[in-house]
Amino acid sequence: MPRYSVIIPIYNRPEEIVELLDSLTLQSQKDEIEVIIVEDGSDKPCKDEIECYYKELDLKYIFQENAGPGAARNRGAQEAKGDYLIFFDSDCIIPADYIKIVDSHLPAQDGLDMFGGPDKEHPFFTPIQKAISYSMTSFLTTGGIRGSKEQMDRFYPRSFNMGIKKEVFDDLNGFSDMRFGEDLDLSMRAIEKGHSVGLLYDASVYHKRRTNFKAFFKQVFNSGVARIDLALRHKNTLKPVHFLPSAFTIGYPLLLIIGLFYHSFLYLFFAFPLIIFFDSLFKMKSIKVALLSIVASIVQLTGYGSGFIYAFWKRIIRKKGAFSSFKKTFYE
Numbered sequence: 001m002p003r004y005s006v007i008i009p010i011y012n013r014p015e016e017i018v019e020l021l022d023s024l025t026l027q028s029q030k031d032e033i034e035v036i037i038v039e040d041g042s043d044k045p046c047k048d049e050i051e052c053y054y055k056e057l058d059l060k061y062i063f064q065e066n067a068g069p070g071a072a073r074n075r076g077a078q079e080a081k082g083d084y085l086i087f088f089d090s091d092c093i094i095p096a097d098y099i100k101i102v103d104s105h106l107p108a109q110d111g112l113d114m115f116g117g118p119d120k121e122h123p124f125f126t127p128i129q130k131a132i133s134y135s136m137t138s139f140l141t142t143g144g145i146r147g148s149k150e151q152m153d154r155f156y157p158r159s160f161n162m163g164i165k166k167e168v169f170d171d172l173n174g175f176s177d178m179r180f181g182e183d184l185d186l187s188m189r190a191i192e193k194g195h196s197v198g199l200l201y202d203a204s205v206y207h208k209r210r211t212n213f214k215a216f217f218k219q220v221f222n223s224g225v226a227r228i229d230l231a232l233r234h235k236n237t238l239k240p241v242h243f244l245p246s247a248f249t250i251g252y253p254l255l256l257i258i259g260l261f262y263h264s265f266l267y268l269f270f271a272f273p274l275i276i277f278f279d280s281l282f283k284m285k286s287i288k289v290a291l292l293s294i295v296a297s298i299v300q301l302t303g304y305g306s307g308f309i310y311a312f313w314k315r316i317i318r319k320k321g322a323f324s325s326f327k328k329t330f331y332e
Contacts, residue, residue, distance in 0.1 A: 002034040002058060004099060005082035005166070009038050009072030010090040014046035016208070017090050025056045026096040033086075033099060034058040036076040041066025070175030070182040073159065077169055085169055087183075089160040093122055093206040101203045102163060113195035114164040114187065116157025117203035121284075125208060131292035132209050132216055134280050135300040141276075142244050142301070154191075155199045159183035160207050168195055181226025188234045213295060217303040224307025228315050242308070249305030252298075273298075 006024065010017055017037065024035060035057050039045050041064065053059055064075055077085055086102075088094065106112060121133035135141050157163070162183060172189050175182045191197050210216040224245065231238035252272070259266035273294040280293035314320045 002032055002082045004033045004084050004086050004102070004163075005076075005080035006033050006035045006086045006088060007038065007073055007076035007080065008035070008088050008090055009040050009069045009076070010042065010046055011040045011066070011069075012042045012044045013090050014042075014044055014049045017046045018049050019093055020088065020090060021050060021053045021057065021059075023094040023096070025053070027094070027099045028097055029099045029103060030057070032103065034060065034081060036060045036062065036079055038072040038076045039063045040069065040072040068179055068182075069159070070178065074174040077166070077174055080166060083166060084163050085166055087159045087162045088205065089207070091208040092119075092160055093208070095204065095206070098203055098205070102200060105200045105203065111165075112163075112198045112200075113168045114157055114162070114190045114197040115200050115203070116155070116163065116187075117161045117200045117205065119160060119207035120204050122206035122208075125206070126211065127286065127289050127292050128213070128296070129208050129211060130284055130286070130289045131280070131296040132300075133207065134284060134289070134293045135296040136209065138276075138279065138297070140279060141297045142241060155197070156184050156187035156191075157197065157199075158187075161203070161205045162187075164190070178226070178229065180222040181230050184226070184230055185233060188230065188237060192234070213299050216296070217299050220300050220303035221307035224304040224309075225311040227304075227308055228311035232315060245301045245305035246308045246312075247305070248301045249309065252302075 008017070008020065021035070024030070024033070027033065035053075037046070037050060037060070039047070039062065045063065047061060047063075050059065050061060060079060062075060062079065064072065073087055084106075102115070106115070118137070119133070120137070121130045125133065159182070164186075168190065172186060172193065174186070176185050176189075178185050187197060210219055227238070227242050252269070255265050255269040259269050276294050276297045277290045281287065281290040284290060284293070
């Protein structure tokens with residue numbers, strides 16, 4: 001019996017699953033995992049692409065009508081045989097020592113009920129992917145509120161790199177019907193029920209995320225919306241740091257407008273991209289990536305901030321129902 005059941009929801013990304021499965025075949029403790037792929041109603045299924053991996057992995061493929069990533073993960077969990085469920089997104093690549101690291105950390109941390117790890121960029125990522133990775137992991141963009149040793153907020157495992165005891169997952173009834181933020185909802189419910197939840201800092205994954213800024217904007221806009229939905233479901237989880245992207249979304253353009261009349265404000269306006277550029281250059285060692293990091297950081301902050309503002313206005317001020325735009329294009 002495998003100790004770990006790796007569950008991967010996928011939608012119209014057959015080329016991505018190949019890279020992910022390739023990385024799983026290189027795990028130093030491959031015999032301890034089973035891999036369950038749940039195809040969520042794809043028009044471009046990956047069934048042919050994964051055929052060759054049945055010989056190298058304990059692999060199971062399930063096709064279901066499109067119901068969203070949370071429902072796909074729940075479907076995979078129903079078939080799982082492992083003591084722990086590990087969830088990856090299809091756009092991840094897993095370091096060869098990932099399972100070994102998880103296996104060594106869990107006993108030392110009293111067998112955590114739920115855990116997660118950070119994400120980072122791979123050397124072979126495109127410049128845009130590296131820039132997006134920078135913006136999503138930098139403290140300068142509030143991306144550093146998750147997956148780092150110095151937390152700006154409590155750590156909540158996310159579904160691109162999340163592990164949980166199967167019995168705990170079943171006790172929580174799995175992922176909810178939230179279309180966005182369903183992974184944070186699960187983490188919050190686990191904490192509220194008294195389960196032990198922690199960060200395994202060394203158990204990182206390479207996360208490709210989106211490949212263009214338009215798709216990235218949609219992703220972070222949805223995250224901003226989800227933060228309000230989560231705040232309504234889970235009291236006291238909305239922190240001051242979550243308002244910072246909204247403050248940037250409103251304040252940064254105002255700096256430019258005011259700067260047209262009071263030129264000293266232009267120094268503040270241009271200070272942000274300069275700080276981002278040099279910080280990214282220091283970390284990523286690439287002028288091109290550093291320049292793209294300016295764009296990625298502005299997209300990340302304004303996308304999240306505008307989603308947050310929209311949902312705050314609609315759900316808290318006007319007390320309307322949940323946001324549904326982008327629902328059909330969640331994976332895009």
